Amino acid sequence: MFVLKFGGTSVGSIESIKQVIQIIETHREQGDTIAVVLSAMSGVTNQLIEIGRMATGGNQDYSELVRRIEDRHFNVVKALIPIKEQSKVFASIRGVINELEDLLRGVSLIRELTPRTMDLVMGFGERLSTAVVTECLRSRGLSVAFCDARKIIKTDDQFSHAEVDYTLTNELVQAHFAKETALQIVTGFIGSTEKGETTTLGRGGSDYTASILGAALNADRIDIWTDVDGMMTADPRKVPNAFNIPTITYAEAMELSHFGAKVIYPPSLQPAFARNIPIRVLNTFNPTHDGTVVSRTAERRQYTITGISSIDDIALVNVQGSGMIGVAGVSAKLFGVLARHRISVILISQASSEHSICFAIDPRGAENVKAILDMEFATEIAHGHIDNISIERDLSVIATVGEGMRKSSGIAGKLFSVLGKNGVNIVAVAQGSSEINISVVINKNNLSKALNAIHNVFFQSEARVLNLYLVGTGLIGKTLLKQICSQYEFLRSEKLLKVCVVGLANTKKMLLDPKGVALDAWHERLLTEGVTTSLPAFVEKMQDYNLPNSVFIDCTSDKDIVQFYESLLDANISVVTPNKVANSGPYSEYRRLQRTALNRGVKFLYETNVGAGLPIINTLQGLITAGDQFIKIEAILSGTLSYIFNSFGSGDPASRPTFADVVREAKEKGYTEPDPRDDLSGQDVARKILILAREAGFPLEPSDVTVKNLLPQSCLDAPSVPAFFDELERNNDYFENLLQEAEAEGKKLRFVASFEDNKAIIELRSVGPEHPFYQLTGADNIVSFTTERYKDRPLVVKGPGAGAEVTASGVFADVVSIGSYLA
Numbered sequence: 001m002f003v004l005k006f007g008g009t010s011v012g013s014i015e016s017i018k019q020v021i022q023i024i025e026t027h028r029e030q031g032d033t034i035a036v037v038l039s040a041m042s043g044v045t046n047q048l049i050e051i052g053r054m055a056t057g058g059n060q061d062y063s064e065l066v067r068r069i070e071d072r073h074f075n076v077v078k079a080l081i082p083i084k085e086q087s088k089v090f091a092s093i094r095g096v097i098n099e100l101e102d103l104l105r106g107v108s109l110i111r112e113l114t115p116r117t118m119d120l121v122m123g124f125g126e127r128l129s130t131a132v133v134t135e136c137l138r139s140r141g142l143s144v145a146f147c148d149a150r151k152i153i154k155t156d157d158q159f160s161h162a163e164v165d166y167t168l169t170n171e172l173v174q175a176h177f178a179k180e181t182a183l184q185i186v187t188g189f190i191g192s193t194e195k196g197e198t199t200t201l202g203r204g205g206s207d208y209t210a211s212i213l214g215a216a217l218n219a220d221r222i223d224i225w226t227d228v229d230g231m232m233t234a235d236p237r238k239v240p241n242a243f244n245i246p247t248i249t250y251a252e253a254m255e256l257s258h259f260g261a262k263v264i265y266p267p268s269l270q271p272a273f274a275r276n277i278p279i280r281v282l283n284t285f286n287p288t289h290d291g292t293v294v295s296r297t298a299e300r301r302q303y304t305i306t307g308i309s310s311i312d313d314i315a316l317v318n319v320q321g322s323g324m325i326g327v328a329g330v331s332a333k334l335f336g337v338l339a340r341h342r343i344s345v346i347l348i349s350q351a352s353s354e355h356s357i358c359f360a361i362d363p364r365g366a367e368n369v370k371a372i373l374d375m376e377f378a379t380e381i382a383h384g385h386i387d388n389i390s391i392e393r394d395l396s397v398i399a400t401v402g403e404g405m406r407k408s409s410g411i412a413g414k415l416f417s418v419l420g421k422n423g424v425n426i427v428a429v430a431q432g433s434s435e436i437n438i439s440v441v442i443n444k445n446n447l448s449k450a451l452n453a454i455h456n457v458f459f460q461s462e463a464r465v466l467n468l469y470l471v472g473t474g475l476i477g478k479t480l481l482k483q484i485c486s487q488y489e490f491l492r493s494e495k496l497l498k499v500c501v502v503g504l505a506n507t508k509k510m511l512l513d514p515k516g517v518a519l520d521a522w523h524e525r526l527l528t529e530g531v532t533t534s535l536p537a538f539v540e541k542m543q544d545y546n547l548p549n550s551v552f553i554d555c556t557s558d559k560d561i562v563q564f565y566e567s568l569l570d571a572n573i574s575v576v577t578p579n580k581v582a583n584s585g586p587y588s589e590y591r592r593l594q595r596t597a598l599n600r601g602v603k604f605l606y607e608t609n610v611g612a613g614l615p616i617i618n619t620l621q622g623l624i625t626a627g628d629q630f631i632k633i634e635a636i637l638s639g640t641l642s643y644i645f646n647s648f649g650s651g652d653p654a655s656r657p658t659f660a661d662v663v664r665e666a667k668e669k670g671y672t673e674p675d676p677r678d679d680l681s682g683q684d685v686a687r688k689i690l691i692l693a694r695e696a697g698f699p700l701e702p703s704d705v706t707v708k709n710l711l712p713q714s715c716l717d718a719p720s721v722p723a724f725f726d727e728l729e730r731n732n733d734y735f736e737n738l739l740q741e742a743e744a745e746g747k748k749l750r751f752v753a754s755f756e757d758n759k760a761i762i763e764l765r766s767v768g769p770e771h772p773f774y775q776l777t778g779a780d781n782i783v784s785f786t787t788e789r790y791k792d793r794p795l796v797v798k799g800p801g802a803g804a805e806v807t808a809s810g811v812f813a814d815v816v817s818i819g820s821y822l823a
């Protein structure tokens with residue numbers, strides 16, 4: 001025997017009622033014994049309440065609303081019942097509506113609506129919907145009977161939340177079902193008193209009816225048909241990655257629904273649970289979905305937690321004072337007075353110092369609560385035993401729920417850690433000793449970020465989302481996007497990392513979309529939907545979105561953009577960049593960024609500042625972390641200059657390209673800085689050696705780096721990049737001479753940076769075949785670290801140190817490492 005309950009949306013329209021009929025017919029075809037419980041058509045109960053209020057106030061417009069309710073039911077009849085059978089059904093609906101109108105006339109005359117009359121008014125919704133659906137089923141040849149639950153569910157006279165008399169009800173239900181052979185279509189939500197007055201069963205009403213019937217009839221299962229695919233791991237409107245929970249225990253369902261998961265209201269299912277009858281929550285609009293089974297024990301789970309849920313708006317009341325310590329009765333008095341005023345407490349937390357108690361309440365009652373407590377504790381406050389009673393607003397509670405949390409360690413750690421990494425401050429915490437719910441109170445503006453981050457970290461088979469904001473879609477930026485695009489699936493399936501680009505900007509346009517920008521079409525979208533770039537606006541949007549696991553990637557060489565790094569890090573957004581500007585300015589600024597990242601527990605990564613994707617900074621940091629001491633760094637740090645000297649110096653002197661040609665080639669190959677003068681002037685290398693020295697623990701300032709100039713002054717002074725190339729052409733001989741001098745000695749030209757004894761020097765050297773830098777080819781970089789532990793033979797890193805692919809790939813690796821860190 002199955003009890004099927006259909007909620008308001010399931011009987012809310014002609015289309016949905018067709019689905020209901022189909023579900024019932026399928027059961028009958030399978031030979032199942034069933035009973036059906038129906039809610040009112042969606043919205044009707046609220047309309048009836050409104051109608052009752054209007055009538056009490058003497059507002060005759062209620063008739064119009066009554067007419068609309070009648071029409072909705074008539075329309076179902078017109079659509080689903082053959083014409084020749086309609087008039088009889090119309091008449092019976094009319095009869096019920098007449099009864100309602102008579103009642104309302106009475107109400108509007110005496111201008112009074114007692115709870116008793118209100119229950120009677122509210123009960124019309126179920127009576128109408130059930131009558132109509134019963135007739136629809138009958139007209140299709142099913143043997144059905146309308147069952148008015150008031151005949152079989154008996155209650156006391158606490159109108160609006162009546163208590164069921166189970167002894168009498170069970171007897172009546174059993175007797176009724178024993179004698180009736182037709183399929184019973186039962187009105188949900190209503191019952192009646194001994195005297196026959198209509199009562200309603202309170203919140204979760206029709207579920208309660210189904211549960212009462214299921215328990216009385218010892219049903220095999222109760223199916224609650226609603227408009228979602230069962231219970232979800234989180235509210236899908238807030239957490240897009242939420243998914244269905246196949247099985248859940250009664251206790252878990254209770255915890256989750258207390259915190260806002262409104263699919264079912266478990267207390268109303270208590271009678272069924274007491275008899276161990278499983279409940280299935282199913283979707284009328286997606287009937288083949290398995291939904292959720294609620295029972296005493298859940299099947300083995302993949303995840304340690306079952307779901308997360310929230311109350312979005314609460315206020316926290318804090319009662320604090322040194323006079324509370326060790327004094328018995330303070331909390332009894334506190335919660336006693338709250339109970340007397342019928343104030344419901346959402347969560348309580350007290351640290352064992354007993355110095356303060358805090359509890360969460362509905363913010364609408366906060367002022368009232370404060371007044372009540374100020375009065376109740378007036379003496380304690382006057383004597384200074386209680387300092388003050390304060391209220392904090394704009395807060396939310398998040399509950400992390402699951403039987404799997406019981407007796408398993410690391411869950412609170414994981415929860416707090418993910419909130420910490422995302423910069424979500426925890427205002428208060430509560431965990432019951434049942435250990436199936438940890439609740440945290442946080443600022444409301446962090447709610448969505450916190451829910452998504454928690455969901456992401458606990459439901460791990462699902463990929464964790466990494467939200468990227470990329471500024472700079474030039475050579476490196478667009479190569480990075482291409483690499484992310486082609487690696488997207490691998491990262492998702494193998495590394496459980498879902499990389500989502502949520503912001504893009506270049507000098508002209510910017511585009512932000514918290515849902516993510518498709519990586520194969522970012523360029524078109526930026527062009528068509530992008531707005532004029534404003535970095536302050538871009539950063540402000542990022543802070544508005546407040547997305548979890550956010551990373552800002554600066555792929556520009558801009559000087560102004562770095563001023564945003566600190567506030568981004570402060571907002572717990574990691575920063576990744578190949579841009580050297582931030583790390584090569586004043587030492588104090590470099591230091592401040594490092595500290596901010598450290599203090600906030602976020603990452604500031606810039607491996608590509610030196611040697612592009614080559615592991616130079618990571619290697620250096622590894623040595624320093626392990627306590628090594630630096631003696632000397634010697635390096636070729638310009639891919640551009642390496643390439644130039646290697647190409648310039650090869651081949652037949654007569655036919656080889658000029659210096660200016662080779663510089664152009666280097667630019668075309670993507671080795672140079674956006675402005676190649678930065679490379680040729682030595683400034684780029686100066687920045688790099690400065691960064692390496694700082695990473696090695698030496699607080700160098702830019703002025704401590706000596707650059708022995710490579711270029712004639714006229715080239716440096718050129719007003720633009722094209723003018724610079726013209727000037728280079730004019731100075732071809734200068735470079736040709738340098739080269740020939742070196743070649744005459746069997747040497748090669750190398751632009752070498754060194755750091756030793758607190759001094760950094762960059763100069764053009766001619767090196768012979770005995771020198772380790774002689775063999776360098778292409779755009780290779782080489783770095784040699786001489787340290788206390790690498791003293792006899794230095795540690796050397798060598799390889800291509802410039803170019804779009806290797807640089808983007810280094811940026812990418814930094815980004816992915818943040819993904820792993822956040823996990």
Ligand SMILES: NC(=O)c1ccc[n+]([C@@H]2O[C@H](COP(=O)([O-])OP(=O)(O)OC[C@H]3O[C@@H](n4cnc5c(N)ncnc54)[C@H](O)[C@@H]3O)[C@@H](O)[C@H]2O)c1
Pocket residue numbers: 471472473474475476477505506507508533535555556557558560561578579580608609612639670671672673674801802803804807
């Ligand atoms: N090319 C390499 O081998 C290499 C290696 C390591 C590091 N880098 C660094 O990578 C960075 C990018 O180099 P690139 O070759 O891609 O440069 P690029 O000139 O091709 O691209 C720069 C991008 O930044 C954008 N941009 C600049 N200023 C901006 C601002 N204020 N607001 C918004 N957008 C802005 C531009 O519109 C462009 O999209 C530079 O810092 C460079 O030093 C490059």
Ligand SMILES: N[C@@H](CCO)C(=O)O
Pocket residue numbers: 608609610611612637638639640641671672673679684801802803
């Ligand atoms: N322009 C730089 C890119 C790497 O930072 C170079 O040539 O080395």
Ligand code: NA
Pocket residue numbers: 607608609610611612613614615616617810
């Ligand atoms: Na590097």
